[in-house]
Amino acid sequence: YQDIDEAMYDLISALAGRTRTDEDGKINLFAVGDDDQNIYGFKGASVGFIRRFEADYQAKPVYLIENYRSTANIIAVANTLISPAAERMKAIHPIRINKGRSKNPPGGDWQKLDVVSQGRVQILPAGNTEITQAMAIMTELERLSGCAPEWDWAKCAVIAREWKWLNPVRCYCEWRGIPVQFAKEDSFYFWHLRETQALLDWLTENKKQLVDTAQLNEFVSTQTDTPGRAMLREAIVEYALETEGSELPTEHFKDWLAEWGREARRKQTGLLLVSAHRAKGLEFDHVAVLDGNWKPDRNENADAVRRLYYVAMTRARQTLTLARLDKGNSLLDRLPDTPALLRRPSSAIAIPEARLDRQYEQPGLKEINIGYAGRHKPTQPVHKQIARLTHGSPLTLQAENGAWYLLDEQGQRVGKMASAFAPPLGMQCIEAHVSAIIVWRKKDDADAKYGETKCEQWEVVVPEMVFSKLS
Numbered sequence: 001y002q003d004i005d006e007a008m009y010d011l012i013s014a015l016a017g018r019t020r021t022d023e024d025g026k027i028n029l030f031a032v033g034d035d036d037q038n039i040y041g042f043k044g045a046s047v048g049f050i051r052r053f054e055a056d057y058q059a060k061p062v063y064l065i066e067n068y069r070s071t072a073n074i075i076a077v078a079n080t081l082i083s084p085a086a087e088r089m090k091a092i093h094p095i096r097i098n099k100g101r102s103k104n105p106p107g108g109d110w111q112k113l114d115v116v117s118q119g120r121v122q123i124l125p126a127g128n129t130e131i132t133q134a135m136a137i138m139t140e141l142e143r144l145s146g147c148a149p150e151w152d153w154a155k156c157a158v159i160a161r162e163w164k165w166l167n168p169v170r171c172y173c174e175w176r177g178i179p180v181q182f183a184k185e186d187s188f189y190f191w192h193l194r195e196t197q198a199l200l201d202w203l204t205e206n207k208k209q210l211v212d213t214a215q216l217n218e219f220v221s222t223q224t225d226t227p228g229r230a231m232l233r234e235a236i237v238e239y240a241l242e243t244e245g246s247e248l249p250t251e252h253f254k255d256w257l258a259e260w261g262r263e264a265r266r267k268q269t270g271l272l273l274v275s276a277h278r279a280k281g282l283e284f285d286h287v288a289v290l291d292g293n294w295k296p297d298r299n300e301n302a303d304a305v306r307r308l309y310y311v312a313m314t315r316a317r318q319t320l321t322l323a324r325l326d327k328g329n330s331l332l333d334r335l336p337d338t339p340a341l342l343r344r345p346s347s348a349i350a351i352p353e354a355r356l357d358r359q360y361e362q363p364g365l366k367e368i369n370i371g372y373a374g375r376h377k378p379t380q381p382v383h384k385q386i387a388r389l390t391h392g393s394p395l396t397l398q399a400e401n402g403a404w405y406l407l408d409e410q411g412q413r414v415g416k417m418a419s420a421f422a423p424p425l426g427m428q429c430i431e432a433h434v435s436a437i438i439v440w441r442k443k444d445d446a447d448a449k450y451g452e453t454k455c456e457q458w459e460v461v462v463p464e465m466v467f468s469k470l471s
Contacts, residue, residue, distance in 0.1 A: 001033030001053070005044030018056060029057055032064070035089045036082050039277060039308045042299055050089065063090065066098040067314075069283055071108040073340035074313070074320050077121040080335055082310045085303045106340060110319055113147045117319070120342040123332055126291055126323040131352045134168035137288045137323050138176070139350070141271075144286060144319060152285070153179050157272040159279050159312045160290040166273040169290075171356040179270025182362070183278050189365065190261035192438040194459060195220075195228035203250050212247040213240040226391040228436065235260050276312040287316035291325040291332075306331060359424050359467045362435055367421040370440050370460050373414075374453035385412050386437065386459045395432040395463050397423075406432070406461055415461035427467035435464040 004012070013019070017026040035047040053059055067075050079094050097104070105111040107119015124140055126133035137158060145151040160166050166182070173180035190196060202219050203211065216236045223229045235257060242256075272284070289312045296305050309331055313320060324332050335341065376382045385408055395414070396407040404423075406415035423429060441457040 001031040001050055002035055002038040002047055003033075003040050003045045004049055005040075005046065007044075009049045013056070016057070029059075031059075036085070036307055037280065037311050039280065039304070039311055041304050042297075047087075047089075063093040065090070065093050065095050067095050068098045068101075069317050070097075070314060070320075071110075071119060071318060072097045072101075072104070072106040073108075073120050074316050076106070076338060076340040077320070077335070078310055078313045080338065081313065081331060082306060084334075085306050108318055110147075114144065114319075116143075117342055119319070120340055121313075121320045121322065123322050123324050123335075123341065123343045125344060125346040126325050127349045128326040129352075130165055130292070131168045131356045132349050133165070133290060133292070133323050133325060134172050134356055135349050135352055137290065137321065138169060138172045138178075140321055141286065141288060142176070142178075153271045154268045155285040156287070157274055157279065157282070157284040157315065158288045158290060159274055159276050159315065161276055161293050161308065163275055165290045165292040166275075167359050168356045169271075169273055170360050171358050172353075173271060174360070175353055175355055181268070181270050181272060183272050183274035189436070189438050189462075190228075190231065190264055191258060192440065193228040193231075194437040194439055195223055195226060195232055196257075196261070197439040198223065199232060200254065203254070208250050210247045211250045211253055213243070213245050216253075224390050228391070231264065235264075276308050279315050280311050283315050283317055285316075285318045286321075287312070287319070288321040289313060289323065291323045291329050294329060294331055357469060358430075359427060360464065361424070361467060362462070362464045363417070363421055365462075367418050368460065368462065369416040369418045371453055372416040373458040373460065374440065374442070374455050376458075377454045381412070382414060383455075383458065385410075386414050386461060389414065389434050389437060389461060391434055391436065393434040395434060395461070397429040397432050397463070397465060406463055415463070424467050426470055428470050429465050430468045431466040432463050434461055436462040438462060 012029070015027070016029045020026055031050075031053055033047075033050045033053075035050050038045060038047045038050075054061055070078070075095055075097055082088070083091070083094075096102075105119065107117075109119075110117065111119035113119075122140075124136055126136040141156065141158075145153075158166060158169050163182075170180055170182070172178075199216070199219060208215075213236055216239070217233075220229060220232050220236065223232075238260065239253065239256060272282075274282070276289075289309070294305055294309060296302055313322070322332055337343070373382050373386060389408065394409055396411070397417075398405050398407055404417040404421060405413050406417070408414045438460045439457060440460050442453050442455065
């Protein structure tokens with residue numbers, strides 16, 4: 001409820017019949033909200049609507065103060081950080097660990113696992129640049145990973161206020177071979193993947209009315225080994241568990257697969273790099289929060305930033321590491337020293353790798369000219385050239401007459417970027433490869449944006465590019 005704006009408030013009020021005089025025309029209303037997590041003020045959300053709820057609906061407030069997620073140390077430091085915020089509704093109702101875990105050590109299992117932090121929240125000196133910060137944070141996360149034999153990078157996250165602070169972390173992970181992913185959903189297109197569409201085409205061409213997982217696995221086993229194929233295999237395993245391998249209508253499987261794909265976009269496969277706004281509602285075993293621009297924007301007050309940082313902190317279940325740049329961080333510097341908090345002393349940060357200055361870009365579909373190959377007749381070479389590409393195939397990004405084209409190893413054009421695409425300012429593309437191949441159809445409405453197409457369906461190259469500063 002803390003996220004609603006005035007229009008939403010009016011809609012809820014109308015649905016509930018709040019202003020009606022006849023009691024029979026009103027409905028009961030139950031709302032859950034946390035004013036400490038009101039972070040969408042820039043969209044018009046206001047905690048004022050929470051404060052008005054009791055009066056508007058003659059409601060009885062109940063305080064949900066037990067935390068079932070974080071260790072007592074994380075809860076204590078998060079409480080300390082949020083407590084200075086003005087007009088808090090829970091000011092005299094601090095969050096506490098749930099009763100079932102109340103006898104656990106304050107630092108949880110990590111009180112014994114890590115001899116350095118002993119389960120305390122760490123404030124970690126991070127140097128004076130985005131790159132030194134990435135080095136410091138990732139070195140610490142790697143150290144923690146060595147303390148736990150069952151460490152899983154897919155249960156960890158690095159959170160920043162802005163995406164730009166996460167780029168050096170991505171570079172570090174690529175350098176060290178750590179599985180990593182950006183939490184940007186605009187580049188996810190499971191249903192359009194070549195591998196997914198090949199399976200759907202096979203079902204159609206063979207006129208299969210019924211299908212079981214054995215048949216699905218048999219087909220998928222013939223496909224090229226790519227991330228798309230791995231996702232299909234994972235989907236089929238889950239489908240087999242749900243259906244116990246039964247032969248069911250093909251349409252049932254298609255509907256199930258579409259829903260699975262929508263859920264898969266939220267599935268974590270490596271260290272998640274995510275903005276604080278996008279992190280809301282998520283939780284992770286291990287969280288590191290990056291320093292950088294934790295100050296109010298023009299339309300924000302100090303409490304808005306404090307609440308956003310609080311949201312980032314409270315994503316953590318087991319360990320929480322807070323980076324602090326040398327210039328200082330007012331939120332962290334004002335935290336009082338407590339037994340739950342460990343301020344790590346400054347230490348020499350390893351000389352940054354030059355490759356940490358790179359920037360990885362996987363454009364969303366809005367930045368790709370989806371209709372490029374579709375404007376070529378089916379007999380033209382571009383379709384065969386794209387067909388030869390697979391995940392990881394090298395590409396070259398080339399500018400010509402104000403447009404950006406994708407070239408294969410033979411120097412042939414296999415794709416084009418949309419006008420919305422632009423390389424990062426002051427950087428050049430030093431490496432590119434195929435991230436995915438997706439299938440687009442004329443009925444998917446490429447005409448309206450990209451001009452008349454000459455194919456009923458075609459393939460689109462989705463690149464991943466690496467940029468470096470101009471020398």
